[in-house]
Amino acid sequence: MRILILFLTLIFSQNLLASTLKLNYSLFFGYMKTMYKLDYQHVTTGFYLVEESSGDACLIDQAEMVVDQKREAIDFEKQGKLLPFIPTNHRKDGAMIEVKTVDNVACALQVRLTAKESELSKLSFQRLTTISTELEGVLRKNAGMIGKYFLPNYNGLRFKVDSPLATEIALQKGFTLADNGDILVSNKILMETEGSELLPFDVNRVSPWIGE
Structure with a gap:
């Protein structure tokens, strides 16, 4: 019984240390499509996850695009930056981006329009x-x-x-x-x-x- 309690405690603790955020891909697609059409050379649109309470970066552990139960990894920078792509082999309709963050905090998507680094x-x-x-x-x-x-x-x-x-x-x-x-x-x-x-x-x- 003590082993079972310890096992359940470990699972519960791990759930507290991670969180999954689901984001509609159409939002990302709209911004990226704009940049593609304008073909500007000096500016870019960035996608960041920030803590709702403090505005600090949410640390990312994993990011995937999900379409019809199919999953495909997308690139990211651990310090809260998502690097989605425009898909070539499936439609954007209904696609979601699922992000697992390191800490169990409330995160929100922040879209930043900036000059390129x-x-x-x-x-x-x-x-x-x-x-x-x-x-x-x-x-x-x-x-x-x-x-x-x-x-x-x-x-x-x-x-x-x-x-x-x-x-x-x-x-x-x-x-x-x-x-x-x-x-x-x-x-x-x-x-x-x-x-x-x-x-x-x-x-x-x-x-x-x-x-x-």
């Missing part, structure tokens, strides 16, 4: 203007014919940085700081700055600045 070094304002144009184009395309008229204002670019020195330089340049520490650069500044000038700090992420 390959674009983040030595950013010139000419390149930033192109990135901004592409980011706005994707937002409007995803919103659809009617929805694009209800989008919040597209104000420019948002930069995620780690260095306190970067925020000091940003203020000296007349840029704006968001409440979370991101650096905000308006479309007006992007257009009025000499194109060959380089952004004076390193960034971890470039995303749209909208609705503020």
